[in-house]
Amino acid sequence: MVRYLARRIFYLILTLFIVTTVTFFLMKIMPGTPLTNEAKLSPSERNIVLQQYGLNKPVWQQYISYIVNAVHGNFGTSFQFSDQPVSYLISSRIGPSLLLGLQAIILGVFGGIVFGSIGAIKKGTWVDTTTTIISILGISIPSFVLSILLQYFVALKWGMLPIAGWSGFAYTILPTLALAALPFAESARFVRTEMVDVLSDDYIELARAKGLSKFGIIYHHALRNSLIPLVTIVGPLAVNIMTGSLVVENIFAIPGIGEQFVNSIVTNDYPTIMGLTILYCFMLCVVLLITDIVYGLIDPRIRITGKKG
Amino acid sequence: MKLKSVVKLGAVGAASAILLAACGNNSGKESTSKLVNWQQSANLTTLDASKATDNTAFGTLNNSNEGLLMSGENNTVKPGVAESYNVSKDGKTYTFNLRHSKWSNGKPVTAKDFVYGWQRTVNPKTASQYSYLFDHVQNATEIGKNKAPLSSLGVKADGDYKLVVNLTKPQTYFKYLVAMAPFYPQNESIVNKYGSSYGTNSNNMIYNGPFKVTGWTGTNDSWKLVKNNDYWNAKNIKFDGVKFNVQKDPNTALNQYQTGSLDVDTLSGKQQVNEFKNSKELNSQKAATTFFIEMNEKSNPAFKNTNIRRAISMAIDRNQLTQDVLGDGSTPAVGYVAPGMSKRNGKDFTEAAGTKTGVSYNLAEAKKLWAKGLKETGKKSLNVSLLSDDTAAGKSTTEFLQTALQKLPNLKVTSQNIPFKSRLSRSQNGQFDMVITAWGADFPDPISFLSLFTSGGSYNNGDWSNKEYDALVNNAENADANNASKRWDDLVNAEKILMSDQGIIPIYHQVVPRVIKPRVHGIQFFPTGSPYNLRDITLSNK
Numbered sequence: 001m002v003r004y005l006a007r008r009i010f011y012l013i014l015t016l017f018i019v020t021t022v023t024f025f026l027m028k029i030m031p032g033t034p035l036t037n038e039a040k041l042s043p044s045e046r047n048i049v050l051q052q053y054g055l056n057k058p059v060w061q062q063y064i065s066y067i068v069n070a071v072h073g074n075f076g077t078s079f080q081f082s083d084q085p086v087s088y089l090i091s092s093r094i095g096p097s098l099l100l101g102l103q104a105i106i107l108g109v110f111g112g113i114v115f116g117s118i119g120a121i122k123k124g125t126w127v128d129t130t131t132t133i134i135s136i137l138g139i140s141i142p143s144f145v146l147s148i149l150l151q152y153f154v155a156l157k158w159g160m161l162p163i164a165g166w167s168g169f170a171y172t173i174l175p176t177l178a179l180a181a182l183p184f185a186e187s188a189r190f191v192r193t194e195m196v197d198v199l200s201d202d203y204i205e206l207a208r209a210k211g212l213s214k215f216g217i218i219y220h221h222a223l224r225n226s227l228i229p230l231v232t233i234v235g236p237l238a239v240n241i242m243t244g245s246l247v248v249e250n251i252f253a254i255p256g257i258g259e260q261f262v263n264s265i266v267t268n269d270y271p272t273i274m275g276l277t278i279l280y281c282f283m284l285c286v287v288l289l290i291t292d293i294v295y296g297l298i299d300p301r302i303r304i305t306g307k308k309g
Numbered sequence: 310m311k312l313k314s315v316v317k318l319g320a321v322g323a324a325s326a327i328l329l330a331a332c333g334n335n336s337g338k339e340s341t342s343k344l345v346n347w348q349q350s351a352n353l354t355t356l357d358a359s360k361a362t363d364n365t366a367f368g369t370l371n372n373s374n375e376g377l378l379m380s381g382e383n384n385t386v387k388p389g390v391a392e393s394y395n396v397s398k399d400g401k402t403y404t405f406n407l408r409h410s411k412w413s414n415g416k417p418v419t420a421k422d423f424v425y426g427w428q429r430t431v432n433p434k435t436a437s438q439y440s441y442l443f444d445h446v447q448n449a450t451e452i453g454k455n456k457a458p459l460s461s462l463g464v465k466a467d468g469d470y471k472l473v474v475n476l477t478k479p480q481t482y483f484k485y486l487v488a489m490a491p492f493y494p495q496n497e498s499i500v501n502k503y504g505s506s507y508g509t510n511s512n513n514m515i516y517n518g519p520f521k522v523t524g525w526t527g528t529n530d531s532w533k534l535v536k537n538n539d540y541w542n543a544k545n546i547k548f549d550g551v552k553f554n555v556q557k558d559p560n561t562a563l564n565q566y567q568t569g570s571l572d573v574d575t576l577s578g579k580q581q582v583n584e585f586k587n588s589k590e591l592n593s594q595k596a597a598t599t600f601f602i603e604m605n606e607k608s609n610p611a612f613k614n615t616n617i618r619r620a621i622s623m624a625i626d627r628n629q630l631t632q633d634v635l636g637d638g639s640t641p642a643v644g645y646v647a648p649g650m651s652k653r654n655g656k657d658f659t660e661a662a663g664t665k666t667g668v669s670y671n672l673a674e675a676k677k678l679w680a681k682g683l684k685e686t687g688k689k690s691l692n693v694s695l696l697s698d699d700t701a702a703g704k705s706t707t708e709f710l711q712t713a714l715q716k717l718p719n720l721k722v723t724s725q726n727i728p729f730k731s732r733l734s735r736s737q738n739g740q741f742d743m744v745i746t747a748w749g750a751d752f753p754d755p756i757s758f759l760s761l762f763t764s765g766g767s768y769n770n771g772d773w774s775n776k777e778y779d780a781l782v783n784n785a786e787n788a789d790a791n792n793a794s795k796r797w798d799d800l801v802n803a804e805k806i807l808m809s810d811q812g813i814i815p816i817y818h819q820v821v822p823r824v825i826k827p828r829v830h831g832i833q834f835f836p837t838g839s840p841y842n843l844r845d846i847t848l849s850n851k
Contacts, residue, residue, distance in 0.1 A: 030730070030731075031730060031731045031733075031734035031735070032730030032731060032733055032734045033730075035362075035438055036354075036362035036363055036438065037362040037438035037439065038730070038733060039733055040438075040441075040751070041438060041441070042441070042767035042768070043737070043767055044767075045440075045441050045453075048433055048436075048440075048453055048454065049436045049437075049438055051433075052433060052434060052435075052436035053436060077505075080352075080354055081352070081354045081355070081509075081527065081528060082354055082355035082357060082360040082361075082508070082509070083355065083357070083360070083505055083506065083507075083508070083509050084354075084509055084527050084528060088527065088528070089527075089528050092526060092527070092528045092529070093528050148560070151561065151564065152564075155564070156564050156567075156568065159568075163561060163564050163565050163568060163570070164556065164558075164561045164564075164565060165554070165570075166530070250557045250558045250561075251558045251560075251561055252561070253530065253554070253555065253556050253557070253558070253561060255528075255529055255530040255555075259557065266728055266729075266730070267730070268730055
């Protein structure tokens with residue numbers, strides 16, 4: 001297990017390095033400069049400013065100094081937010097994104113498991129059809145449509161919750177619902193398909209023959225074995241949702257990181273693009289590692305050993 | 310770990326997440342009676358007057374700080390920190406007499422603070438993107454290129470309350486510049502105290518204006534302007550302050566405006582503006598920004614032909630574009646220089662220069678000119694590409710123009726909408742046939758527009774060139790710089806030449822449509838420089 005972890009961590013660092021390098025050079029290909037007032041600056045004025053930021057040095061020099069700084073934990077200062085260290089920009093804005101993502105993934109996945117299980121148990125009945133339709137809707141309705149609908153009806157028409165903003169739990173409900181739709185639908189679909197298979201297995205018959213209660217069979221035998229494919233998708237999905245959604249954050253005016261990432265690309269804010277790319281990549285690698293370990297917990301047959309790695 | 314414990318863990322996680330969120334803060338329902346809630350569509354990115362570049366920053370800075378003078382209505386300036394000023398006969402020396410006023414930390418605002426602030430903005434180490442506004446101040450350009458010491462900048466303190474500025478040549482519009490953020494005073498000890506974190510949050514800053522900024526962490530989405538009791542005119546501030554909220558989604562913002570949680574909201578697009586068409590709450594402001602087409606005479610030599618350029622301009626029905634297509638209140642172009650920005654003897658610049666030739670619509674005439682132009686250039690047909698931003702307005706404008714221009718026989722127009730930064734870089738590198746560009750004036754003087762299109766100028770991407778035009782603009786900046794009426798005539802004539810020769814094709818002037826709740830009175834908006842003045846706001850019970 002220790003050897004396995006060491007190897008995975010080595011791969012993690014290698015992945016981070018490759019992603020950083022590729023992103024850095026891709027970013028430099030983008031036309032334009034990070035200057036906000038670029039349109040009003042003549043070429044000579046622009047050069048004076050770029051010189052101060054070290055942006056007129058050869059790209060390889062910029063790359064080396066970026067890597068050296070990044071290894072020392074210095075991710076530079078943002079160009080959009082003048083003089084603001086990227087680490088501060090990210091740490092101060094990722095909280096709301098993480099919180100919403102966490103709430104959405106918990107709500108979505110647990111809701112999806114319950115929903116999917118009900119569909120599988122009642123296979124072929126109207127209940128199954130209804131749950132399937134709802135999960136297909138959950139996948140196919142884009143989050144911005146759902147956000148706008150939720151905002152319009154729940155907040156504006158019925159006045160039950162705040163329209164947008166960020167000052168307390170009530171403000172998180174609608175964006176959480178909007179974000180939860182996808183993990184909910186995905187997990188409901190996976191759990192249903194898998195459980196339909198599992199329920200027809202011999203050992204379920206055996207459990208029934210032994211006289212276990214229906215709930216006992218579903219909970220102890222069927223559900224556990226249906227969760228493996230779900231674990232595979234929940235990890236990356238969670239990272240995706242927790243790193244913030246441009247659309248949902250904009251519509252509900254959430255002070256999160258999703259919008260900043262998209263904006264940093266459009267404005268050529270190199271340090272912010274790099275910082276966020278590295279963070280996302282790191283989160284994804286860690287989640288994949290955790291996923292692999294969780295497999296073993298759920299299904300002892302795929303438990304990790306030092307030998308097999 | 311058994312599944313049971315996984316479930317338990319999840320439940321605990323969910324519960325704690327909910328608790329954490331609930332702990333956040335409970336100030337959602339604060340009293341807003343004497344606070345004006347104002348929508349911003351972009352984050353505040355800095356409070357450092359030397360580094361500010363966008364309207365959000367300028368709007369906050371102009372009301373939390375004050376320069377020597379400040380913008381007044383109808384493009385005038387009013388006394389700010391300077392009670393009075395006088396200009397030498399040759400127009401090159403400005404002497405400002407400062408009032409006794411204070412910073413928000415109680416320390417006096419002195420002439421030294423101005424000298425320091427200006428030197429800091431011009432210092433290339435600061436990398437200010439607005440240091441070019443100082444180009445008439447002695448040695449500013451040399452300092453920017455590291456060719457002269459900072460102390461040689463043409464601004465000196467004569468005692469604590471007199472500031473003397475030396476310019477390299479007369480600049481009648483200098484009075485507008487000193488009202489802008491890059492010319493604000495800055496306190497050296499405060500800048501040194503906070504170092505690189507100066508102006509990166511509302512605490513690392515002092516203010517000499519009517520309001521202090523509070524609650525800005527440097528990256529968050531809302532901040533306040535609260536009354537500054539140390540301001541010299543604090544007794545005339547009649548309300549508590551303004552709370553700015555970043556709402557990037559225009560529909561969300563409008564929903565919030567309609568339920569009363571916002572008092573001031575900028576509208577976006579035709580539909581939103583139509584909703585308020587007959588409402589007294591609609592408040593549309595001219596922005597001194599003109600959208601125009603540049604034609605690249607290098608990549609497409611046919612554009613060297615005046616008849617071709619004029620034919621294209623005459624084929625554009627600007628009324629239809631602004632009313633039916635854009636519909637956000639933007640007005641058809643009446644020339645290149647935006648209207649409502651500059652007046653002399655009661656006459657707007659656009660009226661004085663208005664020959665209408667460069668902006669009128671006449672398809673029949675356009676076709677005649679087009680045929681003539683094609684004959685002169687020896688071409689049978691013309692294929693051109695039209696480049697623009699990928700914004701909603703950019704896309705609908707290119708769609709409209711594509712249809713309109715193809716009414717000229719044998720003209721084929723392909724269009725391309727790309728992100729702003731890419732569009733800009735292609736404009737600057739001359740990689741276009743026709744490009745839709747916008748220019749907004751920095752200060753209310755026609756030179757802010759007209760200086761762009763002199764031969765070889767760094768913004769003259771289409772390479773249009775006219776010697777007479779060059780001479781007129783040069784006279785306005787040099788020989789006639791100190792003679793107001795001659796200078797005015799120079800600029801009027803330059804605009805006339807640019808239009809009759811159709812060096813560029815103006816399309817429309819931008820208008821910013823806003824809605825303001827009836828309880829809020831006295832906001833002053835400006836087309837250039839500082840976007841608004843909040844000093845005179847009063848609130849009624851309505």
